[in-house]
Amino acid sequence: MRCGCVVERLDSGSEGTDAPSMEASLELDVLIYPDEVRVATPDDFREWELETASQVSLPTVRLFVALYPYNPAAMSPNPETAAEELPFVPGQIIKSGGLSGYVPSNMVAEVPVDDEYLKDLLLQQGFLPVDPSDRGIIMTFGSGSNGCLGHGNFNDVTQPKIVEALLGYELVQVSCGASHVLAVTNEREVFAWGRGDNGRLGLGTQDSHNCPQQVSLPMEVEAQKVECGVDCSMIISTRLSILACGSNRFNKLGLDQIAAGEEVGPASQVEEVHSFAPVRSAPLNNERIVQVDVGTAHSVAVTDRGQCFTFGSNQHGQIGCSSRRSSRAPYLVTGLQGITVAACGDAFTLAVGSEGEVYTWGKGARGRLGRKEEDSGIPRPVQLEETHPFTVTSVACCHGNTLLAVKPLLDESVTR
Structure with missing residues (x-):
């Protein structure tokens, strides 16, 4: 071992005094061996320099x-x-x-x-499957705040990066909230990670996690689809029932215990739950739900019969009744039939019919409803471009925006 040391040279003090004085110091290199310590020689230096030069730092693979x-x-x-x-x-x-x-x-x-x-x-x-429809590898990127990317840290990521903790699972569906994520595997398992406030991860606590955690569900429940809200989460089971967790403000998750035709009393109101629990508000608890979406303070559910239910805040008419009714009970939106999919923005709602027709209602500011008029408390159709007829295949709303996926309506009147 090579190390440095300082050897002090002491000379006697000036004439007439007994105290020694420090006149100079000499810095030396020494070699430490198991059985001796000695001053390094010039040959030792040359040998050490050759050894150092031969140790080339290899780049990380x-x-x-x-x-x-x-x-x-x-x-x-x-x-x-x-x-x-x-x-x-x-x-x-x-x-x-x-x-x-x-x-x-x-x-x-x-x-x-x-x-x-x-x-x-x-x-x-040699190969890893990268097609989600093949083996279901999940990749995340963007802001790593609250650990919502699932990489075991809180770092931002600028390129898609595989979530290593889930490499052994086949993911079939995922959903992102404001700062948390839920994912479903082909074995009907659910994993959650990110911010845990209000119990939105369904893990029984309000702790946040920067790595995927498996969610414990009732034995009889097999998850088919997950949906993340801003501060809550929902699961549709294979039996087409709903479970939810997180903030239930305004009963936007349907967790209040409400009988058909009744209003909920204060004792039956649920503000938040930390584990996934079945919806208890009639008639949602008795319907077969095929699709749900969660807005900021309200939700929408579509049944297997094409009915559309809304529940939660009605501050801007997003529930779809003619009045600004304030009720925690789910509402069957009248005038809509054959609904196939619905979505929630921040304070508005959208639904798509079986013929591809689009209806919107609620807050209309900044073009949210796809037409010029302001807030509308009842569903009204959105006029798509007439010169190029489309049918809507998918829809997504976020805050004040809407995205429609469409394809040309191919019939005899359309030029191919």
């Missing part, structure tokens, strides 16, 4: 999974470096580092594995 096919000879944006880039096909495990070549970051996702043995196993395997 990183593993990536390819998301898209890539042929650098034809696709590289930098032809002068194309020879150093690696070609790949979707799902291929790619080794980057040292002399292994380079990969474009927007075409791959890093596999967050530090263990060298596991790295070797993945390289031998």
Whole structure:
């Protein structure tokens, strides 16, 4: 072992005094061996420098999974470096580092594995499925606040990154809240992570988690779909019943115990629950629910008979009744039949009929309802572009915005 030390040279003091004085100090390198300590010689220095020069720091090996096919000879944006880039096909495990070549970051996702043995196993395997419809790997990116990305930390991520904790599971559906996530596996298991306030994760506490946690459900419940609200969560079971957890303000989760045709008393009001519990507000607790969505303070549910129920706050008419009724009981929206899907914005509601027709109601500010008039307490149709007839295939609302996925309505009157 090589270390440094300082040797002090002491000379006697000036004439006529007995006290020694420090005149100079000499800094030396010493070598420490099991059986001796000695001053380093010039030969020792030369030998140590040669050893140091031979210890080249090797770059860290990183593993990536390819998301898209890539042929650098034809696709590289930098032809002068194309020879150093690696070609790949979707799902291929790619080794980057040292002399292994380079990969474009927007075409791959890093596999967050530090263990060298596991790295070797993945390289031998050669491929990982990247199509969610195939094996259901989940990737997250964006803000890592409250641990909502599920990577075991609170860091932001700018590229899609595999959630390593769920690599052994096949994910079939996920939902994001404001700062938490729920996911369902092909075995009907539910995992939750992120912010835990109000019990929105359904784990029995209000603790936050930066890594996926399996949710404990009643034995008879098998999850089919999950839905995250701002501060709450819902599950539709395979039996088409609803379970919910988190904030039940205004009874937006239907957790108040309400009999048909009755209003709830203060003693039966539930403000929040920390574990998933069955909906108890009639008639939701007796209907077969095929789809739900949660807004800021209200929710909507669609039954297997095409009925549309709303429940929660009606401050802006988002419940869909003709008056600004204030009730915690679910409301069957009249005038709508054959509803296939519905969605909630911050204070408005949207529903799509079996023929692709779109209805909106509630807060109308800033074009929320897709038409010029302001708030509407009853559903009204939205006029889609007449020159290009469409049928709506999917819908999503977030705060004050709506996104419709459409396809051309192919019939004899439409030019192909």
